[in-house]
Amino acid sequence: MEQRPRSFYVLASFFGLFILFLYGPTLTIALLSFQGPQGGLTFPMNGVSLYWFRDLFEQQAVGDIWGAFRRSLILGFMVMITTVVGSVMAGLAFRKRFAGSSVLFYLAITSLVIPSILISLGVGLIFNQLGFRVHWATSGFGSQLTWTLPFGLLIMFAVFNRFDKSYEEAARDQGASAWQTIRFVVVPIISPSLIGVALFGFTLSYDEFARTLLTAGSYNTLPLEIFGMTTNVTTPVIYALGTLTTLFSLCVIGFFLFVVWILGKRRSRFGSDAGKGL
Amino acid sequence: MHRTLITWLQAAPLTVILLGFLVAPIIMIVIVSFWGATEFSIYPDFQFENYQFLFNSPVTYKVFFATFKYAFITWAFTLAIGFTVAYFLAFHVRSQTTQIALFLLCTIPFWTSNIIRMISWIPFLGRNGIANQTLMSWGVIDAPLDWLLYSDFSVILAFVHLYTLFMVVPIFNTMMRIDKSLLEAARDAGASGFQTLCHLIIPLTKPGIMIGTIFVVTLVMGDFITVRFMSGSQKANVGRLISNDIALLQYPSAAATAVVLLCTVLIMIAIMLRFVNIRKEL
Numbered sequence: 001m002e003q004r005p006r007s008f009y010v011l012a013s014f015f016g017l018f019i020l021f022l023y024g025p026t027l028t029i030a031l032l033s034f035q036g037p038q039g040g041l042t043f044p045m046n047g048v049s050l051y052w053f054r055d056l057f058e059q060q061a062v063g064d065i066w067g068a069f070r071r072s073l074i075l076g077f078m079v080m081i082t083t084v085v086g087s088v089m090a091g092l093a094f095r096k097r098f099a100g101s102s103v104l105f106y107l108a109i110t111s112l113v114i115p116s117i118l119i120s121l122g123v124g125l126i127f128n129q130l131g132f133r134v135h136w137a138t139s140g141f142g143s144q145l146t147w148t149l150p151f152g153l154l155i156m157f158a159v160f161n162r163f164d165k166s167y168e169e170a171a172r173d174q175g176a177s178a179w180q181t182i183r184f185v186v187v188p189i190i191s192p193s194l195i196g197v198a199l200f201g202f203t204l205s206y207d208e209f210a211r212t213l214l215t216a217g218s219y220n221t222l223p224l225e226i227f228g229m230t231t232n233v234t235t236p237v238i239y240a241l242g243t244l245t246t247l248f249s250l251c252v253i254g255f256f257l258f259v260v261w262i263l264g265k266r267r268s269r270f271g272s273d274a275g276k277g278l
Numbered sequence: 279m280h281r282t283l284i285t286w287l288q289a290a291p292l293t294v295i296l297l298g299f300l301v302a303p304i305i306m307i308v309i310v311s312f313w314g315a316t317e318f319s320i321y322p323d324f325q326f327e328n329y330q331f332l333f334n335s336p337v338t339y340k341v342f343f344a345t346f347k348y349a350f351i352t353w354a355f356t357l358a359i360g361f362t363v364a365y366f367l368a369f370h371v372r373s374q375t376t377q378i379a380l381f382l383l384c385t386i387p388f389w390t391s392n393i394i395r396m397i398s399w400i401p402f403l404g405r406n407g408i409a410n411q412t413l414m415s416w417g418v419i420d421a422p423l424d425w426l427l428y429s430d431f432s433v434i435l436a437f438v439h440l441y442t443l444f445m446v447v448p449i450f451n452t453m454m455r456i457d458k459s460l461l462e463a464a465r466d467a468g469a470s471g472f473q474t475l476c477h478l479i480i481p482l483t484k485p486g487i488m489i490g491t492i493f494v495v496t497l498v499m500g501d502f503i504t505v506r507f508m509s510g511s512q513k514a515n516v517g518r519l520i521s522n523d524i525a526l527l528q529y530p531s532a533a534a535t536a537v538v539l540l541c542t543v544l545i546m547i548a549i550m551l552r553f554v555n556i557r558k559e560l
Contacts, residue, residue, distance in 0.1 A: 004370075007471065011366040015380070018363050021439065022387050025398035028408070032401055042401040043408060086291040093288035096281075104289060107296045109556065113492060113547050114300070115500020117517055117524075118536050122303020125310055125529060142299040149292055158560035203389035210503060214524065226393050230507065242394040249390040257382070 026246060033239035041236060052240035065241065068225035071136055075221060076206040078141055083148040083201030084194055090149075091156025092182070108150040116210030119143050124214035139215040144205045151204065152197045159193045192260045199256040203249060304540070311533035320529050328534035338519075338535075342542075345515040348430075348505070349498040352437040356494050357487065359438070360445025364486075365479070367446075368453035369461075381450065388443045396436050396507050403427035403435075428510035436508045441497055445490035452486030452559065453479070488554040492547060499543050 032039075036047025056065065094101060123143050127134045134140070163186075171185045187194075209223040216224055222245060229238050314323040332338050363384065371377045387395065402408050403426040410422040425431055456479065464474045502517025516539045523532035 005471070008370050011362065011370055014362055015366045018359060018442075019383060022384070025402055025439070026387070026390070026395065028401050029394075029398040042404055042406050043411065082291075086295065089288040089290075090292040093285050093292075096285050098282060098285045098289065101289075104293060104296070105557070107300060108292065109547075109551075110544070111296055111300045113496040113543060114304075115496070115517060115536075115539055115543060117500065117502055117520055118307060118540060119299065119303055121520065121524060121529075121532060121536055122307045123299055125533070126302060126306045129306070142295060145295045146299045149295055153292065154556075154560060157557055161558075161560055199389065207389075207391040207393075209393060210500075223391060223393055226391070226397075227503070227507075230393070230397060238397065242391075242397055246390050246394055250386070253386060253389050 029239040030243045030246070033236055033243045035236040035239075039236055041234065041239075052235065052237045053244070055235075055237045056240055056244070064220075065222075065225055068220045068222045069245075071219060072206050072222035075136055075141060075144070076202045078137070079144050079148055079205035080198050080201035082141075082145060083152045084198050086145070086149050087152025087156050087197055088187075088190075088194065090153050091160055094153075094157070095160055108153050111146045112150045112154075114146075116147070117213070119146055119211045120214040127215075134215050134217040136212065136216040136219055136221055140212045140217070140221065143211040143215045144208050147208065147211055148201045148204050151200050155193060155197050155200065159190050163190070192263050195256055195260050195263070199253065202252060206249065206252075307533045307536050307540075310530055311537050313530040313533075315528050315530045318527060320527075328531045329538075331531065332534050332538065341514050341516055341519050344513065345499055345517075348434065348437065348501075348515060349495050351434050352441065352498050353491060353494050355434070355438045356442045356445045357490070359442050360449055360490060361483075361487070363442075363446050364449040364453055364483075365475075367450055368456075369479075384446050385443060392440055393503070393507075395440060396504060399432065399436060399439070399508070400427065403432055428508070428512055430509070430513060433505050433508045433513060436504050437498055437501070440504065441494050444493035444497065445487075448489040448493075448559075449483055449486040452483050456482050485554045485559040488550055489556060489559060492550050495546060495550075496543055499539070499546075 032041070032043070032045070033052055034048050034050070035045060035052060036049045037051045039046035090104075094105070120143065123139050124134060127139050132138075167185055167189060168181050171181045176184065207223055208221075209227065212221055212224060220228065226238070226241060226245070229241070310320065311328055312324050312326070313320050314325055314327070315321070367377060367380055367384075371380060400407070404410075405422045405424070405427070407426065409426055410419075413419045414422065460478060460482075461474060464478050469477070500517055501515065502521045505513055505515045505518055506521070516535065520532045520535050520539070523529070523535065
């Protein structure tokens, strides 16, 4: 092995500092959420207890955290499934030329770069003027999709840019129909990326704030609930909540990564038998 | 004919969502920006008063300037940090497994809540926070610094914290596509590390830098929540101007500001897209 240049150590320390910068604050509130009952929002720790976590599970004076969590969870799954299905379909469509494809592409880009508050405002206005009630499962759902679907589409572009077309041609040569080619060749090959799209869909929805603000109606999603708490809660209970929902996010991420890893294992075991013939 | 139909069907879900929740809302905002408002309701009209008021108010220019300032400073920091991190990952980490693991370590915060990541700065930056306590115990300062929290400093810090990821990912992606034999050729031809960086890596990484720039700039330009939370409602940007009007039920004036903001952002993006073909670079 070649010796590492001095720049390696400089850059490695920079990287370490960056990671500390990324995770340090979150770890701090995780630590502070174990404050004693008399503890405040900052150090020093005033004893160590689970007081603030217990507080979360008891009857809430402010808001409805568990209801909000349940709604965010359901909405996250709705957005996740729609995002996966929608972006795979759109990704397949964009592999061919079709009238309006460039308009649709630029619309998707616009959807990504448009300030979120405009979606919130516009959807809210339409619902009000049409006399519909805004609700997290209708207007909130649609507004979140304007952020997750284009993201999923970009991932699908990345996937199909790297896709080896000869697999499809081989399948067709073997007599597979168009549908069979998609179902038994294309989808299995891109499935790890689909897990990635699902992860994006779920987590972006679960944490979405700006696009849901004016479109969730009278029942808050969890991020809205947490934001409401920041204005009137001055105890570490908010850190406890932050720690729990971050832990939940980490579990979700871990689960998805685990599935991708399992798929990779299976693939290397059952995938190709090249070189094993004799 | 049959094939075209299938293609359109495949594109239909995306199209329907974008028409219903992107195009229609924009049209609605443009329409409402010409409406009138009383204290508690809005009524259809065709007047330019909202725009007149907007363009004649010195506040507008100040707030737009502040928004550009946030965007520019955040862009500079995220680019410098993002490029360095991506460069380290792409060219200095040798094993692919380590590379993937470190890359994931950088991206995981992206999948957690922005609001909680903002809240998590409070114990650091507050008057009695970790930063002040540390600096005082080291004897660097005598009294706690006031400008750490609820200031431009904390707003930009939070932006950099939240959005550097959007630089790291696309820059890393383009760097990984650079043919390693080019680097060897540069070294064989006698280029120093710095020369390789300036004449080879930076030019080849430009598309990634552009994509990262598009994300960071638009996220900061359209933000209202980071500025509100991290400045303790003491600083303003365009997004906050809009959300304040919304809170006061002044939808037409919010809509007019939104139209101006949208045009600004779209013009900036249109210029940037001239330098990069997003679909090819992914």
